[in-house]
Amino acid sequence: MTVSLSKELLDYAEALKDWSIKQCRPHAREVDRSHALPTDWREIMATAPLLPDSLPDGHWVTKLVTYEAIGYGDMWALYAMNNGIGQLVVKALGTPEQVKRWNDPVEQNGWVTGFALTEPGFGSDTSMVATTAVRDGDSWVINGAKIYCSYGAVADYVVVFATIDPALRGKGIRAFVVEKDNPGMVVTKANEHKLGIRGWPTTALAFDDCRIPVGNALGWSNGELPANLRGQAAALESLSVNRPNLSGAAIGIAQAAIDMTADILADRKSDFSAHRWSLISDELAAMNFTLDRGRRAALVAQRLLDRGQTDRVAAATAKAFAPENCERIVLRCMQLLGPEATSEELLLEKWYRDLKIFDIFEGSGEIQRLIVARSLVGKDA
Amino acid sequence: MTILDLSDEQRAVAELAREIGMEVLSDSARAAEARGAVPDTVWQTLFDSGLTMPVPEELGGSGIGDASTLLVALENLAYGDAGITLAAVSSGTAALLLARHGTGAHDDTVKRLLTNPHARSAVALYEAHGRGGAEFATTIAVTDNGLVRLSGHKVAVPFADSAEAFVVVGVDATTAIPRAVVVPRKSSGVNVRPYGPTLALGAAAWGSADFDVTLPADSLLGTVEDSDTLLNSVSLLRLAVAAIAVGTAQRSIEYAAHYATERVAFGRPIATFQGVSFPLAEAQMRIDAARLECAELAAALDTSHTGSIDLVGKVSAAVAYATQVAVEATRTAVQTLGGHGYIVEHPVELWYRSATSLSTVDNDPSLSAYQPVL
Numbered sequence: 001m002t003v004s005l006s007k008e009l010l011d012y013a014e015a016l017k018d019w020s021i022k023q024c025r026p027h028a029r030e031v032d033r034s035h036a037l038p039t040d041w042r043e044i045m046a047t048a049p050l051l052p053d054s055l056p057d058g059h060w061v062t063k064l065v066t067y068e069a070i071g072y073g074d075m076w077a078l079y080a081m082n083n084g085i086g087q088l089v090v091k092a093l094g095t096p097e098q099v100k101r102w103n104d105p106v107e108q109n110g111w112v113t114g115f116a117l118t119e120p121g122f123g124s125d126t127s128m129v130a131t132t133a134v135r136d137g138d139s140w141v142i143n144g145a146k147i148y149c150s151y152g153a154v155a156d157y158v159v160v161f162a163t164i165d166p167a168l169r170g171k172g173i174r175a176f177v178v179e180k181d182n183p184g185m186v187v188t189k190a191n192e193h194k195l196g197i198r199g200w201p202t203t204a205l206a207f208d209d210c211r212i213p214v215g216n217a218l219g220w221s222n223g224e225l226p227a228n229l230r231g232q233a234a235a236l237e238s239l240s241v242n243r244p245n246l247s248g249a250a251i252g253i254a255q256a257a258i259d260m261t262a263d264i265l266a267d268r269k270s271d272f273s274a275h276r277w278s279l280i281s282d283e284l285a286a287m288n289f290t291l292d293r294g295r296r297a298a299l300v301a302q303r304l305l306d307r308g309q310t311d312r313v314a315a316a317t318a319k320a321f322a323p324e325n326c327e328r329i330v331l332r333c334m335q336l337l338g339p340e341a342t343s344e345e346l347l348l349e350k351w352y353r354d355l356k357i358f359d360i361f362e363g364s365g366e367i368q369r370l371i372v373a374r375s376l377v378g379k380d381a
Numbered sequence: 382m383t384i385l386d387l388s389d390e391q392r393a394v395a396e397l398a399r400e401i402g403m404e405v406l407s408d409s410a411r412a413a414e415a416r417g418a419v420p421d422t423v424w425q426t427l428f429d430s431g432l433t434m435p436v437p438e439e440l441g442g443s444g445i446g447d448a449s450t451l452l453v454a455l456e457n458l459a460y461g462d463a464g465i466t467l468a469a470v471s472s473g474t475a476a477l478l479l480a481r482h483g484t485g486a487h488d489d490t491v492k493r494l495l496t497n498p499h500a501r502s503a504v505a506l507y508e509a510h511g512r513g514g515a516e517f518a519t520t521i522a523v524t525d526n527g528l529v530r531l532s533g534h535k536v537a538v539p540f541a542d543s544a545e546a547f548v549v550v551g552v553d554a555t556t557a558i559p560r561a562v563v564v565p566r567k568s569s570g571v572n573v574r575p576y577g578p579t580l581a582l583g584a585a586a587w588g589s590a591d592f593d594v595t596l597p598a599d600s601l602l603g604t605v606e607d608s609d610t611l612l613n614s615v616s617l618l619r620l621a622v623a624a625i626a627v628g629t630a631q632r633s634i635e636y637a638a639h640y641a642t643e644r645v646a647f648g649r650p651i652a653t654f655q656g657v658s659f660p661l662a663e664a665q666m667r668i669d670a671a672r673l674e675c676a677e678l679a680a681a682l683d684t685s686h687t688g689s690i691d692l693v694g695k696v697s698a699a700v701a702y703a704t705q706v707a708v709e710a711t712r713t714a715v716q717t718l719g720g721h722g723y724i725v726e727h728p729v730e731l732w733y734r735s736a737t738s739l740s741t742v743d744n745d746p747s748l749s750a751y752q753p754v755l
Contacts, residue, residue: 123719125646195723195730276511283751290753324754332751335744338509339537342738343576
């Protein structure tokens with residue numbers, strides 16, 4: 001299976017990349033230093049080229065291509081432009097009324113949504129959700145602590161994963177919508193201090209007898225939560241469809257690093273011996289081949305999604321393949337340029353720190369390998 | 382450390398360095414990075430210990446006298462923090478070069494470096510452009526009227542903005558024999574560009590320096606005849622970076638291994654998953670290999686007083702290997718901690734940055750090629 005892209009999408013990607021270089025990259029250092037988006041980020045976003053109406057490439061392929069184009073400038077624009085992934089859970093688990101209430105405003109009014117799954121005591125093993133939701137009359141009462149909640153402090157609502165019966169482990173997990181300013185939801189740290197993606201607000205939240213209406217449990221209908229609702233599966237599903245896009249963003253960053261490094265080295269060609277110059281040229285070419293392999297893996301996964309085939313293994317392959325390769329590429333770029341490249345005068349060191357998250361969040365490289373391994377050997381892996 | 386047959390003295394040095402590393406350097410790492418300088422009290426502790434001032438008694442100092450023991454000291458200090466260790470040994474190795482290769486004209490400088498904890502000097506060694514630490518485009522020429530002309534560009538120069546003098550390594554303009562000169566930082570024709578904040582190792586306060594300077598004849602270190610011993614000293618400096626990388630890597634792997642025994646997922650400690658423990662094991666094997674390789678070269682430096690091209694080549698390979706191993710080991714540590722490895726509440730992200738920075742210093746693309754991960 002090969003995936004070709006329409007000329008319209010390629011043109012749009014080029015325009016988006018150009019915009020990201022000119023409008024977003026100049027703010028990259030400021031975002032990193034201030035641990036926040038530029039104050040005028042909404043104005044900057046408003047200057048982005050608009051998605052053409054009639055792209056033939058499909059929603060997910062288009063999304064993937066835009067992730068790489070924006071990541072090329074600097075990835076802060078990516079998280080400024082995105083509204084979070086909480087609404088993906090609403091769409092997966094919600095009743096039609098709930099989708100209307102909590103998904104439609106995201107698409108129509110630019111609502112921002114939070115996603116609260118990870119806790120201090122677990123990350124990869126999502127069956128370990130310890131946050132509890134206890135039914136009390138017309139309410140659910142939520143107690144627990146969450147970390148790494150993307151947009152948690154700024155979202156219009158946060159989708160919180162909690163267990164209604166710890167004895168059921170993964171099967172007891174349900175998803176709940178907690179709207180902004182709901183009493184009992186406390187921001188303990190608005191933005192965690194991270195190695196990279198410092199402008200991306202990841203929030204630590206505490207739920208202290210946080211009381212929400214019964215109808216805020218996703219899937220709530222006819223006065224009950226259907227027993228077969230799988231909150232954990234929905235969480236993993238919403239992560240899975242986004243995984244290839246994250247690889248796309250990583251590839252955008254690494255491509256920018258290669259291009260920037262090649263430009264600087266070209267100016268210094270006379271400083272290198274002929275032998276070393278030949279080696280370096282070969283290395284830069286090999287890096288580009290690596291990125292092309294990553295692109296193919298991600299495109300295949302998203303093309304399948306556009307055809308209605310959810311293939312977690314394809315998504316896992318895409319997510320495992322590019323990020324670690326991209327880290328090594330940016331590392332090598334800094335090594336080729338020498339220690340000056342670790343200074344803040346260049347963005348390479350920032351991109352290197354930003355990139356490290358891609359092999360960790362939304363399913364680590366280890367978890368992706370597990371998914372692929374299970375497709376080969378079954379549950380033994 | 383158990384796999385090395387350390388002498389009693391080396392064992393004592395290792396213990397002292399580990400103690401200072403853990404009790405002083407480790408806790409000061411973030412502060413040193415934020416300030417772009419080693420805190421005074423920390424510097425004083427290192428200064429008093431003699432661990433980073435490798436000028437032996439026969440040269441007027443009281444510090445470590447041999448390469449093998451110095452590497453043991455640096456690895457164990459770097460177990461606490463790479464940046465502070467690199468900063469401290471940068472000034473120390475400048476003193477060593479002056480004491481070992483200098484003349485009477487340099488005695489005062491050496492004495493000041495040995496006795497004044499506020500004095501800073503640095504060796505300007507590396508040049509980037511794939512030259513590693515073994516090849517120099519910087520030229521040193523003795524003019525007809527007996528003056529010395531120095532011309533070149535150096536990178537990763539420690540204390541770029543604060544050293545009183547730089548010991549600059551280059552080659553004789555006509556014979557291509559390695560030479561070194563001492564250059565006061567404020568000399569006309571010295572242009573320094575401090576990097577400011579960097580990915581890591583901020584305590585060393587790196588910068589680039591351009592030299593286009595005319596100096597008095599007594600600026601020269603050593604003689605044409607002892608250029609081989611100068612190469613030996615340069616090899617020691619380069620191995621110092623490798624030892625710091627090894628110490629950083631060792632600490633990160635032990636930290637991650639401990640975390641893996643306590644962190645539970647899928648019903649058991651994650652250390653029980655081979656996908657977690659095997660990468661740690663591989664990192665440990667590589668670290669051991671790097672340490673042994675560096676130790677063997679240090680021993681060669683200690684027993685041979687003449688350098689050789691063969692030895693320089695081995696040092697280049699050892700440094701390239703050790704620093705790359707450190708990048709991979711610290712990456713494995715970050716990966717083992719997962720999300721917790723990405724936040725500053727755990728130190729693994731700092732070690733990852735430190736190892737990466739160390740790997741950019743002495744890097745020759747003909748010794749370490751890019752390979753895709755998958």
